[in-house]
Amino acid sequence: MPRLLPAVACNLDADILAACLPLLEESRVESIEWSFDALFNIKQVPDWFLELLSAFSKEGRLIGHGVFFSLFSARWHSQQEAWLRQLQETSSLFRFDHITEHFGFMTGKDFHRGAPLNIPYTASTLAIGRDRLQRIQEACHCPVGLENLAFSYSLEEVKKHGEFLDRLLEPVNGFIILDLHNLYCQLQNFDLDFEELISLYPLDKVREIHISGGSWEDSDIAPGKRVRRDTHDDSVPGDVFQLLENTIDRCPHLKYVVLEQMGSALRTDDSRAGFRSDFSRMEAVVHRFNDDRIPELVDMSFLPPLHDISHPPVEDEQLYRQQLELSEILETAASYTEAAQRLSRSSLANSEWRVERWQPHMLETAVNIARKWARGWARQGS
Secondary structure (H helix, E strand, C coil): CCCCEEEEECCCCHHHHHHHHHHHHCCCCCEEEECHHHHCCCCCCCHHHHHHHHHHHHCCCEEEECCCCCCCCCCCCHHHHHHHHHHHHHHHHCCCCCEEEECCEECCCCCCCCCEECCCCCHHHHHHHHHHHHHHHHHHCCCEEEECCCCCCCHHHHHHHHHHHHHHHHHHCCEEEEEHHHHHHHHHHCCCCHHHHHCCCCHHHEEEEEECCCEEEECCCCCCCEEEECCCCCCCCHHHHHHHHHHHHHCCCCCEEEECCCHHHCCCHHHHHHHHHHHHHHHHHHHHHHHHCCCCCCCCCCCCCCCCCCCCCCCCHHHHHHHHHHHHHHHHCCCHHHHHHHHHCCCCCCCCCCHHHCCHHHHHHHHHHHHHHHCCCCCCCC
């Protein structure tokens, strides 16, 4: 029975690396999660970073996490072709134990300047998502997974998300990254009970868990209401560690627990010490779990089946136009009120998007997220 591995999200970022270095020197980091597509603006990767990746790759303990593929874009883009070529090339240089991507589609004129947003859960989006996962799998030849959402527009979406993930991943034998801070956002933003929400996820498909911190955003339209955001710019809340304690032994095929934080939040000695303290607390939970783990549990490889992807990419032109219209509204609306009015007159009105059921404070938050990302990407979470 393989051990559960404590890991860090460690990218080519001086602040992240400075926070992680003492842990690496003590050989306490047992796996690295690398956002391989975040190097789009870096012309040359230093040899020492490639050596770090190679060391974990040779031990089968390097996992890849994508940011920019835009899984549910309803029209196939040249950027997605380029992303797959990069993944195929990178996978020939490093051995990834698995590859994961974010759920949703990216807004903005290019995939490096936009917010990842939710989609309606329909037969069309299911077909698009399955098609894209097969193409990712064909490029990397290893298990493929998706991360659960931090942001939803309505309680109805939150409750459908786990089932949709399950159906989406089934044809590719895929798995889930259960991001517990994302789950925490949903619990807080929709006043949900943990037991109720966790029961809606296929926990037998969880191969990786993320923990991280985030921030609160006050609502202007709902006085006293705070929205929890997955901004990765703070230490891990105690409530998220409690979610880890409550969840870890419910996931029979779990292999990795990963600590994430933005480099921009790790620029002081105190913040870096806080990061290492969070790692130590996470590590202790993992070690206790390993000591108590039931040896009869069977390891799930999530190895991909063979697929014929000689057919053209699945597309939906109507959905694509709606995505463009939604992106435009969110990125240019001056306020929640303007966004709501424009949505009511848009092609999304009285459609499967169900914009009439969107919670006002979540639409307000979506406007803020989209505006921020439209000014330029900085791994700002959601």
